[in-house]
Amino acid sequence: xxxxxxxxxxxxxxxxxxxxxxxxxxxxxxxxxxxxxxxxxxxxxxxxxxxxxxxxxxxxxxxxxxxxxxxxxxxxxxxxxxxxxxxxxxxxxxxxxxxxxxxxxxxxxxxxxxxxxxxxxxxxxxxxxxxxxxxxxxxxxxxxxxxxxxxxxxxxxxxxxxxxxxxxxxxxxxxxxx
Numbered sequence: 470x471x472x473x474x475x476x477x478x479x480x481x482x483x484x485x486x487x488x489x490x491x492x493x494x495x496x497x498x499x500x501x502x503x504x505x506x507x508x509x510x511x512x513x514x515x516x517x518x519x520x521x522x523x524x525x526x527x528x529x530x531x532x533x534x535x536x537x538x539x540x541x542x543x544x545x546x547x548x549x550x551x552x553x554x555x556x557x558x559x560x561x562x563x564x565x566x567x568x569x570x571x572x573x574x575x576x577x578x579x580x581x582x583x584x585x586x587x588x589x590x591x592x593x594x595x596x597x598x599x600x601x602x603x604x605x606x607x608x609x610x611x612x613x614x615x616x617x618x619x620x621x622x623x624x625x626x627x628x629x630x631x632x633x634x635x636x637x638x639x640x641x642x643x644x645x646x647x
Contacts, residue, residue, distance in 0.1 A: 475537070476535055476536070476537060476542075476574070476577070477535070477536040477537075478533055478534070478535050478536075478577065478578065478581050479533065479534060479536070480525055480531060480532065480533055480534075481521050481524065481525070481532040481533065481534045481544075482521060482522075482525060483518035483519070483521045483522045483525075484518070485521060485534055485541065486514045486515075486517040486518040486521060487514050488539065488540070488541045489517065489521075489534065489541055489544070490512075490514060490517060491541075492540075492541040492542070492544070492566065493544070493564070495566060496564045496565070496566055496567075499566065499567040500567065501600075501627050501628045502599075502600055502602075502603045502606065524546075527549070528549075528589070528591055529547075529549030529550075529556055529557075529559060529589065529591050529592060530546075530547060530548050530549050530559070531546065531547050531582070531585050532544060532545070532546045533545045533546070533578060533581050533582065533585075535565070535569075535574060535577070535578060542565065542566045542568075542569045542574070543563070543564060543565035543566065543569060543574050543575075543578060544562075544563070544564050544565075544578075545561075545562070545563045545578035545579070545581060545582050546561070546562045546563075546582075547559040547560070547561055547582055547585065547586060547592070547595065548560045548562070549591075549592070556591065557591060557592060557593040557594060558592075558593070558594045558595075558596060559586065559592055559594070559595055559596070560595075560596055560597060561582060561595050561596070561597040562597070563575055563578050563579065563582075563606075565578075570605070571605075575605075575606070575609045576609065576612070576613075579609060579610075579613050582595075583595075583613065583642075586642055587642055587643075590643070592642060592643070593641065593642060593643050593645065594639055594640075594641055594642070595615075595639060595640045595641075595642065596637065596638070596639045597610065597615065597637075597638050597639070598621070598624065598635050598636065598637055598638075599635065599636050599638060600624075600625055600633050600634070600635055600636075601620070601633065601634040601635065601636055602633060602634075607636065607638075610638050613640070614640050615638040615639060615640045616638060616639060616640070617636050617637070617638050618636075618637045618638060618639055619636070619637040620634050620635075620636055620637075621634065621635045621636070621637060622634055
């Protein structure tokens with residue numbers, strides 16, 4: 470029998486800092502698919518809380534948390550630049566605790582990010598990098614219209630030191646005239 474879970478998706482706020490640090494450390498230990506390692510977000514809680522406030526108030530950055538009760542089980546972010554010439558580009562990142570892989574949480578988080586981006590008139594390009602070995606993530610990104618642009622040879626290293634290829638993928642949003 471399958472169990473139903475009551476999930477809440479919302480933007481991260483400064484009071485999420487401690488739980489976010491705990492969750493990202495665990496995620497960093499569970500997979501080598503991410504740039505983040507077992508240190509997770511390597512910041513003091515107070516500094517992370519300040520950054521979460523900045524992200525919350527930013528026009529081209531967002532961080533969503535997926536919660537089961539008070540427990541963060543996944544995150545999804547879009548990170549933009551303050552530099553005028555590239556402020557229309559955001560980098561997407563999704564991370565989920567391993568116990569919750571394969572449950573559709575990645576699709577739910579992706580839908581939230583895309584809705585947020587499409588409601589934002591400043592954003593025209595969403596980019597991401599993904600290890601070539603992370604086929605489940607690549608399928609997710611392709612399902613939502615992301616296209617492969619390049620293969621970066623030796624773009625990351627595995628836990629055992631081997632080099633890994635990394636794909637650059639992107640999705641254009643909002644029509645551009647001319």
